[in-house]
Amino acid sequence: MGRRVHSSVAVAVAATSVVSVIAAVPARPVQAATLTWGACPTGVSTELQCANLTLPLNYRDPAGGTVTIKISRLASADPTKRRGVLLVNPGGPGNSGLGQPITIKNRPAPRSLLEAYDIIGFDPRGVGWSSPVRCGLQNINSTVAPYALTTQDVVTQSGVADAMADTCAGSAVSPLLPHITTANTARDMDQIRAALGETRISYYGVSYGSALGAAYASMFPGRTDRILLDSIVGDTYMGRDAWRSFGQGVEDRFPDFARHAAANHATYSIGSTPEQVRANFFTLARRLDVSPLGDVNGIVFRRRMFSALYRDSAFPGFARLWQTLANGQVPAPTTPTTADNYVSAQLAITCGDSAWPRDVATYQADVEEDRIDFPLFGPAAANIYPCAHWSVPPVELPAQVTATGPVNIMLLQNARDPATPLNNALKLRRKFGARARLITADQGGHGVFHFTNNACANDHGLGFLVNGTLPDSDRLCPAE
Structure with a gap:
């Protein structure tokens, strides 16, 4: 991973060289399935229709087992204006x-978008209603590692990560895990396309959904219509560099919160200037490292900060928590939750997409480096992950981004995103070259298209999906 780069929202992006998809073994063709639409599972909107697709677990051995992919459909609001299908992924x-x-x-989407497409949702393989994987992980709802205070903390976390990897390796779903990958989900998307009877599909994906969309656009460029990628991971998978980039993202984004807190000093009393807010954050975090208040220690406090940076609307809640802790008061306890399927699938995808370093010393060195460069959250983002102990190496290399294909990709990116920083978007933009345009919104938070009120960015995204309008060059949308 490159060291810290102070992003400029006006960076010019040059075209990149042509690269092609790399796979260990070519996937074999699969005969298109047919769909039978009916009611969706309980808890899913009754406005949607749902259907199942039975697809190969391993596309290199189509007869060697199957997975069931559950898809949903919101039919065009006006079939006379229908353009095609828009597959979507939330990340x-x-x-x-x-x-x-x-x-x-319900975001709400403009009627023109709802008329232009049948919007197709789906649970990716291993997730939700699509042959879900559950390792049996208890009391875990996040894979983000704790903030390492010392190199010994990395050793301790290595033991935790090793135990998580062992739990998955010994679980009943272990034979499925090597095939729960981004590349295979992209292949599933192409089977969804074929089952829908479409020669091409449009796609909108957010965060990790940008990596999935980049994989599809690289593996099946001739089958893409309009590809809108929002909050950019930077590649076709979420590897170690993507997780580690949280450190950069938090440094980019935290000043937005600090300005909010300073402007409302009379309400929060956590700092009268942005600089004072930042200094007070470190002071309180160190205090909580030694003396937790209730179930909030320094690790939890930093995680709450990271989560709050996703949306401006979360700033007041985090500021009030900070005020409570700064006053020495114990905040209301949180109820421990387990998200076994979410965490298990995330591990399968992340560890199955790419190989991670396996020696603890690498993570220790990275933590110490990022403690200097990204002190707010770097020692968490660089800490060791269960992929370092994953029992089965990836069965294929990730899809490589290709600059060969139609000019039909729009990248939407906030200038100050805590989880997918602008540097990631610039990286993917260079790889796609002339195929893509980058629209950068001068704002913070995770998610652009109708996640914020930036009319310029929203208009670019909508104009592209509905009318195919792609600007001649990259654009900067000013803050609103």
Whole structure:
């Protein structure tokens, strides 16, 4: 991973060289399936229709087992204006996408978008209603590692990560795990396309969904219509560099929160200037490292900060928590939760997509380096992950981004994103070359298209999906 680069939202992006998809063994063709639409599972909107697809577990051995992929459909609001289908993915990896069409509709989506497409949601393989994988992980709802205070903390976390990897390796779903990958999900998407009777598909994906969309656009460039990628991971998978980039993202984004807190000093009393807010954050975090208040220690406090940076709307809640802790008061306890399917699928995808370093010393060195470069969250983002102990190496290399193909990709990116920093978007933009355009919004947070009120960015995204409008060059949308 390159060291810290202070991003400029006006960076010019040059075309990149042509690369092609790399796979260990070519996938064999699969005969297109047919769909039978009916009611969706309980808890999924009754406005949607759902169907199942039975697809190969391993595309290199189509007769060697299957997975069931559950898909949903929000039919075009006006079939006379229907352009085609828009597949959508909300990110993760590990998030269910079955209800995503209704989430988009209720955001609310402009009627022109709802008329232009049948919006197709789906649970990726291993997730939700699509042959879910559950390792049996208890009391775990996140794979983000704890903030390492010392190199010994990395050793301790290595033991935790090793135990998680062992639990998955010894679980009943272990034979499925090597095939729960981004590349295979992209192949599933192409089977969804074929089953829908479409020669090409459009796609909208957020966060990890940008990596999935980049994989599809690289593996099947001739079958793409309009590809909108939002909050960019930077490649076709979420590898170690993507997780480690959280450190950069938090440094980019935290000043937005600090300005909010300083402007509301009379309410929060956690700092009268942005600089004072930042200094007070470190002071309180160190205090909580030694003396937790209730179930909030320094690790939890930093994680709460990271989560709050996703949306401006979360700033007041985190500021009030900070105020409570700074006053020495014990905050209301949180109820421990387990998200076994989410975490198990996320591990399968992340560890199955790419190989991670296996020696603890590498993570110790990275933690100490990022403690200097990205002190707010770097020692968490660089800490060791269960992929370092994963029992089965990836069965194929990730898809490589290709600059060969139609000019039909739009990248939407906030300038200050805590989880997918602008540097990642610039990286993917260079790889796609002339195929893509980058629209950068001068704002913070995770998610651009109708996640914020930036009319410029939203208009670019909508104009592209509905009318195919792609600007001649990259654009910067000013803050609103």
